[in-house]
Amino acid sequence: MSEDQIKLSGRIVHVFAHRFVVQTPKGMVLADLTPHGADLVKLRIGADVELEGEQKPSELKVTHFACDGAGVTIQHKKKPEHAHHEPVDPAAAIEAARSAGFEPMGTPRRKPKHFEIDGRRNGETYELHVELGGRIRKAKLVGNGHEAA
Structure with a gap:
């Protein structure tokens, strides 16, 4: 066992x-x-x-x-192994954050279809979801759950 x-x-x-x-x-x-x-x-x-x-x-x-x-x-189905993700440069997420006026904080965290990175703008911290191609999909204000463009 x-x-x-x-x-x-x-x-x-x-x-x-x-x-x-x-x-x-x-x-x-x-x-x-x-x-x-x-x-x-x-x-x-x-x-x-x-x-x-x-x-x-x-x-x-x-x-x-x-x-x-x-x-x-009882047999439980095994979840399929996730295919290896193609290498993607996290610098694209950092550049996307900077281009949108955010100061990137920390290292981008890889997810299957996007990166997450924290960024500051106008004195507030946001969690940014950046698509692998470099487009910001979501900017969530940390602390109160509001989303910005």
């Missing part, structure tokens, strides 16, 4: 379609069966269950569900 894999047991206290909450001796755990997994088992409040799965920040992705002496293995 990998370090993210855990086993736990407890009682189901809430059911939300293919997700459910299990009360364990250490507290409550949100668990996810996937819609296909929910078709394989009968989730019912008050049932005592044993679970194995991968602990994510928000929930347990259940890979084995056992209740009343019967167990079911």
Whole structure:
């Protein structure tokens, strides 16, 4: 079992379609069966269950569900690996910020389809979203959520 894999047991206290909450001796755990997994088992409040799965920040992705002496293995779809992004020069984001009257602050942060960079203009700080081609898509004033052109 990998370090993210855990086993736990407890009682189901809430059911939300293919997700459910299990009360364990250490507290409550949100668990996810996937819609296909929910078709394989009968989730019912008050049932005592044993679970194995991968602990994510928000929930347990259940890979084995056992209740009343019967167990079911559940497959979770793996998210596809993101293709390697073509190299893009972050200097284009810095130049776009300067051309729009912003003083760039820090290093541009690469996202799949844009760069994010902080910039100051007229004494205020903005988070700039700059398309890979160098066009500013969004300028969000930091602190109050307003957007500028």
